[in-house]
Amino acid sequence: MTLTWLGSWTVWAPVLALLAAALRLGIDRGGRGPWTALAPLLVVAPLAIAVQRTLALEPIHALLVAGLVVAILARDRDDLLQSECALKLAWVLGVSIALSWAGTELMAAVTGTRLNLEQWAVLAVPIASSDLWRVALPLSLLGGLVMMGGAPFHFWPADLFQGGRAWAAPLCAAALQVSGAAWIARRLEGIDALPEARLVTIGLLSVTTGVALVVGAATLMQQRRPERRIGTLASLQGTLALVMLLAPRGMPPGWFEHWAAHLVLALTGAGLYSRFLPVADGESGTGGVLFRRHAFSALIGLISGFSLAGVPGTPGGSLWFDAARALAATRHPGLLLLLGVAWLASFSTVMRQWREAAGIPDPPPPPTLAEKPAESEASTAPPVTGVPWQARVALWIASAGVLGLGIVWAIEGR
Amino acid sequence: MAMRGAIEARRRWSAKGVGTALCIAGAALLATPRPLASLLRREDTLALPAAWPIENLALALGLEFIALAFWCWARAAADGPNQVRRWNWLRRPAQAMWLCAAASFLAPAAAPRSAAAQFLPELAAAAVVWAGLELMAALPLARPFSDLSGPLLAVRPWLPALLPAAGFVVLWQTASQWTGSEVVRRVAEALLLLTALLATLRAFGRRQWATALRWLTVSESALAAALIATRTLDPTVTLMLWLGACGGRSFMLAGELRGATPRRGATLSRLWRAAGFTGSSALSWPLLAALIARLPRAVFSLAPVPATLEITITALEIAAAAIAVMLTAYVSVGRVVRATERRSIMRPDPAVTLSHVSALLTLLLGPAALAIAVAIGTHVEWLPTALGLVPALVGGTLAMLGTRGRVPVVTGFETVGGISRRGARDAFHAVTAFERRLVGALSGMARTVLAPLRDLHTGDAQEYLLFLVGLSVLALVLPFLR
Numbered sequence: 001m002t003l004t005w006l007g008s009w010t011v012w013a014p015v016l017a018l019l020a021a022a023l024r025l026g027i028d029r030g031g032r033g034p035w036t037a038l039a040p041l042l043v044v045a046p047l048a049i050a051v052q053r054t055l056a057l058e059p060i061h062a063l064l065v066a067g068l069v070v071a072i073l074a075r076d077r078d079d080l081l082q083s084e085c086a087l088k089l090a091w092v093l094g095v096s097i098a099l100s101w102a103g104t105e106l107m108a109a110v111t112g113t114r115l116n117l118e119q120w121a122v123l124a125v126p127i128a129s130s131d132l133w134r135v136a137l138p139l140s141l142l143g144g145l146v147m148m149g150g151a152p153f154h155f156w157p158a159d160l161f162q163g164g165r166a167w168a169a170p171l172c173a174a175a176l177q178v179s180g181a182a183w184i185a186r187r188l189e190g191i192d193a194l195p196e197a198r199l200v201t202i203g204l205l206s207v208t209t210g211v212a213l214v215v216g217a218a219t220l221m222q223q224r225r226p227e228r229r230i231g232t233l234a235s236l237q238g239t240l241a242l243v244m245l246l247a248p249r250g251m252p253p254g255w256f257e258h259w260a261a262h263l264v265l266a267l268t269g270a271g272l273y274s275r276f277l278p279v280a281d282g283e284s285g286t287g288g289v290l291f292r293r294h295a296f297s298a299l300i301g302l303i304s305g306f307s308l309a310g311v312p313g314t315p316g317g318s319l320w321f322d323a324a325r326a327l328a329a330t331r332h333p334g335l336l337l338l339l340g341v342a343w344l345a346s347f348s349t350v351m352r353q354w355r356e357a358a359g360i361p362d363p364p365p366p367p368t369l370a371e372k373p374a375e376s377e378a379s380t381a382p383p384v385t386g387v388p389w390q391a392r393v394a395l396w397i398a399s400a401g402v403l404g405l406g407i408v409w410a411i412e413g414r
Numbered sequence: 415m416a417m418r419g420a421i422e423a424r425r426r427w428s429a430k431g432v433g434t435a436l437c438i439a440g441a442a443l444l445a446t447p448r449p450l451a452s453l454l455r456r457e458d459t460l461a462l463p464a465a466w467p468i469e470n471l472a473l474a475l476g477l478e479f480i481a482l483a484f485w486c487w488a489r490a491a492a493d494g495p496n497q498v499r500r501w502n503w504l505r506r507p508a509q510a511m512w513l514c515a516a517a518s519f520l521a522p523a524a525a526p527r528s529a530a531a532q533f534l535p536e537l538a539a540a541a542v543v544w545a546g547l548e549l550m551a552a553l554p555l556a557r558p559f560s561d562l563s564g565p566l567l568a569v570r571p572w573l574p575a576l577l578p579a580a581g582f583v584v585l586w587q588t589a590s591q592w593t594g595s596e597v598v599r600r601v602a603e604a605l606l607l608l609t610a611l612l613a614t615l616r617a618f619g620r621r622q623w624a625t626a627l628r629w630l631t632v633s634e635s636a637l638a639a640a641l642i643a644t645r646t647l648d649p650t651v652t653l654m655l656w657l658g659a660c661g662g663r664s665f666m667l668a669g670e671l672r673g674a675t676p677r678r679g680a681t682l683s684r685l686w687r688a689a690g691f692t693g694s695s696a697l698s699w700p701l702l703a704a705l706i707a708r709l710p711r712a713v714f715s716l717a718p719v720p721a722t723l724e725i726t727i728t729a730l731e732i733a734a735a736a737i738a739v740m741l742t743a744y745v746s747v748g749r750v751v752r753a754t755e756r757r758s759i760m761r762p763d764p765a766v767t768l769s770h771v772s773a774l775l776t777l778l779l780g781p782a783a784l785a786i787a788v789a790i791g792t793h794v795e796w797l798p799t800a801l802g803l804v805p806a807l808v809g810g811t812l813a814m815l816g817t818r819g820r821v822p823v824v825t826g827f828e829t830v831g832g833i834s835r836r837g838a839r840d841a842f843h844a845v846t847a848f849e850r851r852l853v854g855a856l857s858g859m860a861r862t863v864l865a866p867l868r869d870l871h872t873g874d875a876q877e878y879l880l881f882l883v884g885l886s887v888l889a890l891v892l893p894f895l896r
Contacts, residue, residue: 360494
């Protein structure tokens with residue numbers, strides 16, 4: 001048995017994400033002893049496996065991932081934000097998967113087979129009206145589109161990053177998006193055999209991609225919470241995968257695995273990072289604790305966000321450019337223009353975000369005699385603490401992972 | 415208390431150091447994108463592919479570094495929030511340059527004869543012009559920046575002069591990229607000439623010499639970039655002309671910060687007056703000649719409607735350039751007033767100072783560049799060339815009449831000067847106020863369109879469910895409605 005898979009970043013990326021999640025768990029559940037504190041890792045581990053499996057995922061796995069994510073979010077009923085997020089996801093994922101299932105069953109009923117390749121072959125024989133399969137095909141894609149998180153379904157990644165736990169949110173988002181992309185890729189297998197169906201799909205995906213890019217860019221420019229910005233960047237990553245599914249020559253081999261590995265690592269880093277950033281109040285605020293107390297870690301932590309936004313030179317940048325190249329090769333420059341708008345919005349948002357995070361050092365004026373606290377007050381005041389070391393190590397791990405991806409891709413000549 | 419002071423001083427020092435290092439790195443990247451690109455493409459270094467737009471990437475990185483330097487200085491300034499808000503816009507030119515690099519990177523991947531293959535080079539040209547124009551205050555988004563001082567205390571009045579210079583360098587380095595697109599080139603030319611006019615009006619209207627010098631830098635950078643747009647001269651000659659004009663202004667501005675050294679003594683004042691006039695006239699002469707030479711070609715064109723439009727545009731451009739050149743010559747000659755000596759005992763200065771040498775260099779650089787242009791075979795049409803010199807001569811003569819011996823030769827000249835200065839100020843304010851209103855109206859319209867979309871979205875869980883159901887019903891119904 002060969003062990004070369006151990007050297008693959010598709011394996012190491014989820015492992016590093018799990019490691020970062022473990023460190024973050026150590027902060028959240030610090031008082032419970034190491035084994036009890038780290039027990040939730042057993043629950044998120046299947047999500048990491050889902051990210052690693054990428055295109056091998058079946059629709060049933062997507063269903064399981066969705067169920068697991070909702071269960072993780074719904075566990076703590078006292079946390080209102082998290083519970084609301086669980087409710088929204090349960091409703092939307094539940095309904096979309098049900099509709100997709102209905103679409104798949106309709107296709108099976110129309111064609112008399114459940115195998116994709118056979119379905120296209122049957123539909124190629126023009127013996128009946130095409131109305132039914134034209135309805136069934138878009139419906140069967142709906143579940144995947146919702147799970148990929150592109151607008152108009154872009155609300156869930158932002159909700160997840162704002163409401164979910166910092167250790168769980170990145171893995172949940174990445175697993176759902178990877179499952180969604182695998183769902184659509186699997187549904188479209190062999191579609192070239194039926195050009196009519198390919199045209200229907202291209203029309204649907206083009207509109208969806210265009211809307212996702214425009215709405216994603218507009219949303220990014222409006223958002224003020226760093227967690228929600230990361231969520232919208234995640235939704236734009238889902239849109240990149242959609243763009244690649246649209247590519248006339250198909251997705252380049254290995255692209256999907258690279259995308260998944262990058263997604264999980266960059267979301268882990270950026271998701272953790274966003275928890276220590278201030279809510280945007282213009283670039284003249286005083287900045288966040290991470291930059292004030294741990295400037296070097298803060299600078300290292302920037303890498304993940306930059307990579308998500310496609311800043312040139314980062315591994316995420318190469319994914320954005322792959323998508324742009326795929327669109328440039330088509331004869332529709334409209335989507336390419338929209339991709340450019342979304343890229344500009346992402347780029348300027350992460351640049352603005354880090355400036356807001358660094359803020360303006362504005363030390364308070366020295367206390368006058370009248371304002372000076374009494375000795376007893378001074379001693380009981382809580383000490384000023386920085387960012388816990390576990391969180392900083394987790395940031396370093398995620399950033400190192402993203403950097404490692406970049407180096408490996410550069411060596412591979414991607 | 416002392417410790418807090420020490421920490422504060424250290425913070426400011428480190429911001430100053432980091433900002434300065436970034437600014438130097440940025441300027442170096444702007445100055446040397448081509449050598450850097452050839453170095454990185456060599457087999458014994460990184461051997462980067464020739465299709466990669468390393469020149470554009472270097473320029474984008476350079477602009478990003480300069481924006482970052484301004485931000486570093488601004489956040490450490492005593493009025494940090496104000497300074498940060500004031501220089502925030504500097505990210506936009508950098509962003510535009512990144513867009514240009516991205517478009518250049520994608521262009522080879524476009525399908526042959528597709529819309530993308532035509533659109534990507536145009537996009538790259540538009541983006542690079544956006545970056546250059548915004549740095550030269552040629553777009554209404556950040557037009558009046560030269561009125562304000564920079565964020566670094568030590569060189570506060572000098573620093574904004576760096577930005578139009580950066581803008582010119584960007585346009586000069588990428589000249590082949592943006593002058594290839596006819597639409598972009600003509601739009602850029604018109605905007606640059608309008609900017610030159612507005613900047614000169616502002617320089618003429620402001621009493622403060624340092625501010626006037628900053629606006630002259632903007633005006634001359636715009637004229638030099640317009641010269642690139644006309645594709646009249648060899649790029650190296652254009653660079654020399656720009657160096658002769660703007661280099662002198664930058665030195666004078668730096669000298670103003672060190673006790674107004676360029677205006678100390680009668681000889682030095684006269685020398686700088688001559689240098690400023692010669693530098694700006696040498697720069698504007700070929701530009702005006704090229705614009706004037708274009709007029710007969712448009713008049714005798716066979717296409718009636720485009721020719722009328724071309725004549726109108728060219729006439730307006732000539733008028734804008736002529737007024738700008740005349741006022742620049744006037745300010746260059748008339749405003750260099752010998753600084754009064756307030757010390758009772760004069761400091762023994764050497765006979766030839768750095769200021770003398772710089773003035774001489776400035777004086778010689780412009781004519782030398784024009785001589786080179788003639789020597790390398792630039793086509794010269796004598797009538798447009800002769801007419802091109804007139805505005806500068808008129809401006810210089812009027813200034814001489816107004817300032818010689820501080821006695822007005824023409825009675826009532828001072829009154830006319832005061833009125834015209836006020837007129838210049840009002841014209842500048844009127845144009846910038848109109849532009850601000852236009853930008854405000856456009857952003858207001860965008861907000862009006864987006865506001866209902868935001869109001870529709872409540873964020874409730876039910877809303878998402880209803881939306882999804884609605885979308886699915888639509889997906890079901892649409893195919894039947896075909």
